[in-house]
Amino acid sequence: MASSSSSGLTFKLHPLVIVNISDHYTRVKSQLSLPPSLTSTSSAATSNNNNNNSNGGENNQNPPPRVYGCVIGVQRGRTVEIFNSFELIYDPSTRSLDRSFLEKKQELYKKVFPHFYVLGWYSTGSDAQESDMHFHKALMDINESPLYVLLNPAINPAQKDLPVTIYESELHVIDGVPQLIFVRSSYTIETVEAERISVDHVAHLKPSGGSAATQLAAQLTGIHSAIKMLNSRIRVLHQYLVGMQKGDIPCESSLLRQVSSLLRRLPAIESEKFQDDFLMEYNDTLLITYLAMFTNCSSTMNELVDKFNTTYDRHSRRGGRTAFI
C-alpha cells in the first residue's frame, strides 16, 4: 500500500460516522460474547447473531469480528464530506455482497436524506487487507471511486491519534500489471454546531438538566479545556522553534514556512469596519445582560417588599410587630 494519495481530494469526516461504526462493532461483538450471567442459556441466544465465527461464552478468545457498512455523504467539487453511515450484509467467506439489502437501505436513506449518496464503505480492523479490494471493486459500480474508511477498534490508551484512516483506490502499475491498490488520505473532522454540542455532552457526560449555574459552568469548562488545548499546542510549537534555533533539531523549511504564515495571519483584524461591527455586537450583548440583570433585580426587590409587608403588616390577622424599629 502506498503511503499518500495524490488525488487532491479533501475529506471531511463527521463524528456521527465514527460513533456509528463503533456502535455497530460493539453490538456485533457483544452479541457474540455473552455476559457471564447468561452463559447457561447461551445456546438459544447464539443463533441470533449473523456472524460466522460464533463461539459464545468466552470473551476475547476469537479474533474480533469485522463489520462492514456503507458511508454516505456529499461531494462538492474537490471536497468530500462524509455525513452518515449504515450497515451492510457481507459474507467474507463467499465474498458476496447482499445487493438487494444495499438497494433497500439506499432507498430508505434517500427518503430522509435526499442529498446524500453512497460515497464508499467502512470496515473495522487494524490494517487494510488484500481481501478488502473485492468489496471495494463490488462497490465500484455504485460510485466509480469509492472510499474505504477503516476503524481500528483496539483500545490503546497510549494512542494520541484517532484510529480512523481513509483509503482511496488508485491504479498503479506494479511489475508491469496495472493494479488497484489502497492509498491513504488525510482528512479533517467537521462538525455542525449541534453535533459538537451533543458529542461534547456525551464525551464528558456532563450533568443533564441542571440549573442555569451548572449550564454556565459546563459551557465555561468546555471553553476552558479548548483554550488549554490551544495553549499546549502553542507551547509545543514554541519549544520546537527554540530547539531549531539552538540547532538541536534540524531545520525544516516547509514547517518554518507554515509557522511564519500562521504568525503573519495573526493581526488580521484591524480594519475599521470590523471594529464597528464588533463594538455593535458587544453593545448588544451588554444591553441584554443589563436587561436580564434588571429583571432579576426587580424580582428580588419584589420579594423583599413582600417579605417586608408580611412581617410588618399592621392589618394582617397574624400580627407580628407593629412598628419598624
Place this chain on the structure above:
Amino acid sequence: MDSTIAQKTWELENNILAVEAPDPSSDFIFYYDEVAQAMSLKAKPWANDPHFFKRVKISALALLKMVIHARSGGTIEVMGLMIGKTDGDAIIVMDAFALPVEGTETRVNAQADAYEYMVDYSQTNKQAGRLENVVGWYHSHPGYGCWLSGIDVSTQMLNQQFQEPFLAVVIDPTRTVSSGKVDIGAFRTYPEGYKPTDDPISEYQTIPLNKIEDFGVHCKQYYALNISYFKSSLDCHLLDLLWNKYWVNTLSSSPLLGNGDYVAGQLSDLAEKLEQAENHLTHSRIGPLGTSRKKVIKDILFNSVRQSK
C-alpha cells in the same frame, strides 16, 4: 496539584457523578437478550402501574442522531423513531432513525404515512444484526421548549395503548445550540382519567406566549422521566481522541452570532408577556395596594401556567 483540587471541588459542588473508566463489561448493555425481552413483553408489568417506567438511558449514538436530525429541520418540527429495549423500570434507547414526515403539529396521522417506512427499516435492521424493537418516538420543538403539546399527548396516549412499551422524547435544537447544552425531555402519559398521587415539581422553563395555553392545558397528563446517557468503551476511547481534533470548533463557534434571531425572539416574547401582565392588572379590581398587585404581576410573569381542571 492545584488544578486537581479545584476540579474535585467543582465536581463536588456540582454533583457530578464520576463516570468510572468503562471496562468492557459495561458494554454488555449492548447485548440483546431476546429470551428475556420476550418474557418481559408477555408479563407486561407496566400495564398495572402507570408510573412504572422511571428512567431512560440513551446511547451516545441515539442522542447524536436525534440532535442532528432535529437541528437539520431548522424551524420545522421533525420526528423519528427510537429503537431499544426495556430493563426493569428503565427504557434503554440504543438507536434512533428519522422518518420522512414533517410537521407533527398539524398532521395528526403522520404516523400512518410513516408506518411503511418504519416496517421497511425495522426489517432491514434485523437483517443487519440490530435485533431490538421500536420503543418510542422523538420529535423536535424548535425554540419552544421540551413538553408535550395537545396533539402529542393524544398521539402518545394512543401509542401507549397499542404499542407498549413506548416512550415520547422531545428535543429543542434551537435552545440546545443557544445554550450549549442538550435540551431534551422524555415523557410518558398517564392513561385517561388517572390522577397522579404526588405532584412532581417540574423544572421551570420559559414557553412562548402563543404556546403557553397548549402547555398549561395538558401539562398534568404526563410525567417526565430521568434521562441518563451511556456509551461503550470504544465510544469513550474514540470520543476522547476526537476531542483532540475538534477543540478548534469549540473555540471558533460563537453562540452569539448563531442565535441572534432566537434571542431577539425570546426578548420580544418576554415584552409581550409584560404587556399582557400590565393589561391584566388594569382590568382587575384595585384591591389593597402592594402585595396583591405585585403578586399578580409576579405570577403572570414568572409562573404563567394556567391549569385547567
